[in-house]
Amino acid sequence: MASTENPAGRRSLLPKFVLAPSVLMVLVGVYGFMLFSVILSFTSSKMFPRFAFSGLDQYERLFSNPRWSVAVQNIFIFASLYIVLATALGLLLAILIDQKIRAESVFRTVFLYPMALSFIVTGVIWQWLLNPGLGIERVMQSWGWESFSFKWLVEPDMAIYTVVIAGVWQVTGFVMAMFLAGLRGINGEILSAARMDGAPTRKIYTRIIIPALRPVFLTAFVIESHLAIKSYDLVVALTKGGPGYATELPSTFMYTTTFTRNEMGLGAASAVVMLIALAIIIVPYLYSELRNERRG
């Protein structure tokens, strides 16, 4: 990556002036606000910010709160299944689509369109499909499978898996597109050479192609975990966090705690925990991306 180092450029203030509004927005809107939330999490604020320092009280309350424990347990279930299923399905679809098939663009479009939808729309659709009375359950029964029962949406132990189903349906096409781009970028010569040597197809995939997709796996993982931790709308539209608080996630916990229960300090503490969790994944990734770029 070559840089344009010219004396005129370094002296001119105009470029920095142009950049200034955005820098200001990010400085205040991202970093300033982050700091504000961190500070609030150390106070006893309820409905309004009160800067009465209360140490780690809010964090103690957070970690002893049963709703929060459920939320944390759920995010682990949801995120791990979401990441594993979306990655596996996305990779499978990409490999299949890459077999010089007919109507490739039709298939791609079909797998990708859910990505264009709002999570609210996705939630509304799946709430309809998974509806115990009129949904898929009824379809199966009307097709002759009389005893078919599918009530996950209203079963506290199973409801979180409906969020996984809807979430995976929405994101898989995007993951497929990433893998497809990766597959198309693999050096064809290496593959021809392997084929010349008589390597079987399965070996070519497990030994050459999948290892070559390592960067895509990493990018997919980062994007998926980012989406999982941020997931809010989908749960609101699909289960409203219920039945009871069985599908509570950290994001929904933060919202209701802060804006419905007026426990601002506690809400801020939960947001800080979410930020830390995400930073642990994102920061090393961004760091390595920027470093590779500079070297490359």
Added chain:
Amino acid sequence: MSAVAEHTVAEPRLRSGAAFDIARFAVYAILIVMAAVFLMPLVSMAFTSLKSMDEIRGGNLLAPPMAVTLDAWYSAWGSACISVDCSGLKGYFYNSIKLVVPAVLISVMLGALNGYVLTKWRFRGDDLLFGAMMFGCFIPFQIVLIPMAFTLGKIGLAGSTAGLVLVHVVYGVCFTTLFFRNFYVAVPDELVKAARMDGAGFWQIFFRVLLPVSWPIVVVAVIWQFTGIWNDFLFGASFAGGQSQPITVALNNLVNTSTGVKLYNVDMAAAMITAAPTILIYLFLGRFFLRGLMAGAVKG
């Protein structure tokens, strides 16, 4: 910005002799079954929106409508109840347009300028600045909800469309800067140098040299911002007032407003109206979007 082509060389048409036909059959069989699974929700949504409630209660959600009726669509658009206001989604649809258009234009323009400065007018610490902006793309927005609510109140923009535009610009500019910066890095510096030799200044270089080659990334940034802002729920639910709520918030309220019987056909029509703009954009411009996005996002 390597390998922009949609069909690069890679030829993993990995055929294995005798088993070829069976393997081929399996590929299509799996793809077709998966495609059916992926389409099923959309098909069911469309069918349901065209049925009467009687037909829905008596039938199967995958069965095509026997008596097609647009009643549910009219109702969702103009007369369905959202909380206490029974005038459908139409006002909220306009709210979303009034929000999306300025927010997309401003954030894309700023992103283009930022990308230009960060690649062609480099200065000490620009990488650090860019890294700091990129982190802004990924923060969980819960961390900024409380301070943003107070700030909007303090500057008199609470509950207004203008306030929501500002919010989407602040958190959108991180992404648009990322897109343009990664795109402009690949534009040869020689072009810029040559223009400078000819006496072109900051703005001339931007408008005459860079902007004319930028359309692939402009498409990516516009689609990304459009879908992101149109589909947003969290900011809309947190910062919009009753009169400025975007359509996603209205859809959620519509579905949760119970006036006795649950009208699934109206819910589905409302969901389709909400989804229509982004689906259309995706169908017509999706190709360009993916091409540009993948070129930028998946390097190496």
